[in-house]
Amino acid sequence: MSSPETLNPTRRANKIFTKTFLINPKAVVNQTSEFKYRWYIPITYKTNKGPKNGVTWFPNNQESVTLTLGEGEKWLKINNNQVGYYRVDYTADMWQNLIQELKSRSEQLTISDRAHLLNDIFALAESEIVPYAVALDLSTYLNVESDFVPWEAATSVFSTLSERLTNTPAHGYLEKYVQSLVEPLYKKQSWEKTSMSVINGLLRARVLSLSTSYGLPDAETKVRSLFLAWLNERSNQTVIETDLRDFVYYYEEDVQEQSKIRSALCAPRDVNILRRYLELAWDENNIRSQDYLNVLSSISSNPNGTELVWNNVRENWPKLVERFTLNSRYLGSLIPSITDSFNTDQRLKEMEQLFAQYPEAGAGESSRLRALETVRNNIKWAATHQDVVSAWLEEAVNPQKA
Numbered sequence: 214m215s216s217p218e219t220l221n222p223t224r225r226a227n228k229i230f231t232k233t234f235l236i237n238p239k240a241v242v243n244q245t246s247e248f249k250y251r252w253y254i255p256i257t258y259k260t261n262k263g264p265k266n267g268v269t270w271f272p273n274n275q276e277s278v279t280l281t282l283g284e285g286e287k288w289l290k291i292n293n294n295q296v297g298y299y300r301v302d303y304t305a306d307m308w309q310n311l312i313q314e315l316k317s318r319s320e321q322l323t324i325s326d327r328a329h330l331l332n333d334i335f336a337l338a339e340s341e342i343v344p345y346a347v348a349l350d351l352s353t354y355l356n357v358e359s360d361f362v363p364w365e366a367a368t369s370v371f372s373t374l375s376e377r378l379t380n381t382p383a384h385g386y387l388e389k390y391v392q393s394l395v396e397p398l399y400k401k402q403s404w405e406k407t408s409m410s411v412i413n414g415l416l417r418a419r420v421l422s423l424s425t426s427y428g429l430p431d432a433e434t435k436v437r438s439l440f441l442a443w444l445n446e447r448s449n450q451t452v453i454e455t456d457l458r459d460f461v462y463y464y465e466e467d468v469q470e471q472s473k474i475r476s477a478l479c480a481p482r483d484v485n486i487l488r489r490y491l492e493l494a495w496d497e498n499n500i501r502s503q504d505y506l507n508v509l510s511s512i513s514s515n516p517n518g519t520e521l522v523w524n525n526v527r528e529n530w531p532k533l534v535e536r537f538t539l540n541s542r543y544l545g546s547l548i549p550s551i552t553d554s555f556n557t558d559q560r561l562k563e564m565e566q567l568f569a570q571y572p573e574a575g576a577g578e579s580s581r582l583r584a585l586e587t588v589r590n591n592i593k594w595a596a597t598h599q600d601v602v603s604a605w606l607e608e609a610v611n612p613q614k615a
Contacts, residue, residue, distance in 0.1 A: 228277045229256070229291075234300050237590070238341045257293040259321055260286040261314070264293055288314065290322065295329035302337055308347055315354035327358065328366040335370045338598075345598050349605050355394040359401075361416040367394075368423055374602070377594060379516045379554045386606035391427040393610070399424045404435055406454050418456040425460050436461050475504065479511040479518065487518045491525060502536070506543050513551035522551050523560075527567055539575025548577060549584040556591035556599075564588065 231254065233242050254271035257264070260282060271278050282289060288310040291301045303311065311330060314322055322330075330351065338348040355367055371391055378384040402417050409417070424432035439461050443453050453461050459473055478490050494500040494508045513522035526533065526547070537544040552564060564585060568574070574581050 228279050229271065230277050231271060231299075234336075234340065236336065236340050252299075254299060255297055256280075256291060257296065258289050258291045259293055259326075260289045261319070261321060262286050263321060290314075290326060290330070292329060294323055294325035295332070300333045300336060302333075302342055305347070308334070308343070308351070312351050312354065315351065316357065318357055324360045324362045327360070327363040331363060331366040331370060335373075339594075341597065345601050346605050349602070349609075352394070353609075356397050359398055359416075361412050361419060364398075364416065364419050364423070368419065371423075371427075376554050377556070377591070378599070378602070379519065381599065381603065383599065383603035383606055384516070386603065386610050388427045389610040390606050391423065392429045395420060395424050395427070396429060399429060399432065404439070404457075406456075414456060421457060422460040472504075472507075475500070475508060476511050479508070479515050482515075482517050484517055484521060487512055487515065487521055491518075491521065506537070506547050509547060510550040516554075519551070519554060523563075526551065527563070530567065530571055534571075539573060539577070542576045545575065545577025545580045549580050549587060552584050553587055554591070555588045556595040558592065561585070561588050561592065 235242070251273035252271075253273050256269040256271055256278070258269075258280065259265060262283065262285060269278060269280065280289065288307060290311060292299065311322075315327060315330070334343055334348040334351050337343040338345045352367065352370070355363070358364060358367075371387070374387055375384065378387055398420050402420050404421070421432060425436050439453055439457070443461075459476075479487070481487060490508075491512060494505055500508055509522050509526065512518040533544060533547075539545075548564075552560070555561065555564070568581055
């Protein structure tokens, strides 16, 4: 099977059942083989008393296996250190037990376990197996998290939510919520380069970047001052350290540096500035032709630039084809890049109208189909989850309104 399994360990007693995990709950698994192949699944687990030795095998010819907890064992967490290729769902009370263990900084849940729980619960929420509110409840533990790997998993989760909520009131709630989670750890970081291990260096860069990208005021102020110091004192060899350079450039002469600065120019929230950059970028004296499409994608990734770029591309599609040709796979990949946050029927209709007006897609044929599928999935996500997520985030940042 190409998809991982989903295990549900306690629907009845401590029995574990399995089914194929599908991110789209409406998708259908086409079992083409008459043999109906299934995995042998290696089950490892731990409880509040510690990890269990050995592996319990879930045979491919059985419908369930049973795990028996001993005296004093109040919870279990399956798939130690996320080694097995499967996701795990739990009953509602067991999820709440695990959330409490995370909040209490349980020594039994390793760094990998904590990242695994974040990965699993948000994937399960996406596929409508677990309520999104429960997944968000679990993320509240992050204000006591201090290790890189779980924060890397959390960054991916929040990035997906940020894209889903682009240009909605809930996006502002998400920013404030992430600020509240990362601020305790942010206060322990230094903006000055110090000697530290590689993993602590990664954690520092991740925390400072996340704090800046979600608008923590102190982080924004510090980034602005670093950037202006670099801009005004380059003759004095003012240098922004490598670990911080990407987001310091972004939130405020080599090819890599030029790429970072081009990306930084896409960050302003002022649409007029973005429009001016878009106009200047068309001129090859300012932006090389091979970099122009990347500039379009970067501007569109800014919520304030998404509509600007989309309208520009629709109005100038013949010029783009003339410049890059329909055989360009880079031009073909532009459409999915600038439409991947669309989540309304109106935007879908505009895409369909554009494709009908210019039916010749060349190397972009599959990209068009992929873009349409993405937007339809986004529309479905918004209809299914957006109200719940928005309400949860609003309550989290404005509890007095609850």
